[in-house]
Amino acid sequence: MTAGGPCTAPLVADKWSLPVIGRLADGPRRFTELRRGLPGISQRVLTATLRGLERDGFVDRIVYAVMPPNVTYRLTPLGESILDATRPMRSWKNAHLPEVERARLAYDSRPATGSPDDPGLTSPVS
Template identity: 50%
Template sequence: MAEIRTARTNVRANVRRVPGPCSHWDDLDADFIREVLDLVGDKWSVLIIGTLADGPTRYSELADAIPGISQRMLTLTLKQLRRTGLVDRTAYAEVPPRVEYSLTELGGSLLSTVLALAAWSADHHGEIRRHQAAFDAEG
């Protein structure tokens, strides 16, 4: 019984003994990688980064360009992307006030990966839906 508890509490150490991508990173790196993947793998982050590919964009234009995103989610996701250094926010001293969001150099370096993931999703949409329908029919 003690062996089972030890194995369960030392999961990352056990994973590193098995070949694969997780075996290359220590605990701090693995935690950080998961944190970044949670952010950039989020559907709203992917869509915002992809939308900003064409250059600086106003908040309202982002909201219009991303179907289904609420103002709250847009605001929260932009805040997280800014915190991570992927997106810049520029406020202009105009009447009415104007705020634009743009990709940073770091965000731009992620763009090709995000666009490739979106393209892969579009290319395999039909196939994935067929697999989902078949799986659900087995029920």
């Protein structure tokens, strides 16, 4: 991508951006607080997600000149504005997460059926 060119990044459509924004909805948090509140995220992925959100203007990174250095992340006004747009999705997720987890467990416990070319698998008719 060239400087000044069109944005081709998914903005907040990746796996972790909206959960990070949701964790910051209650106020500024340190990196370790964010990581503890987001089970399953690695340090590398959280760092990359925060950098992307900062680059896109959703998050501010505040560095306090103390020893050891203290870094806090908070939503910008743009980041806060996306909370209204995502609230219905977050509410839906909270209401239906147990169903999704049951479906995942059922799927993961099925025996393997082979490759997508397996004649036993059905595919949509074109």
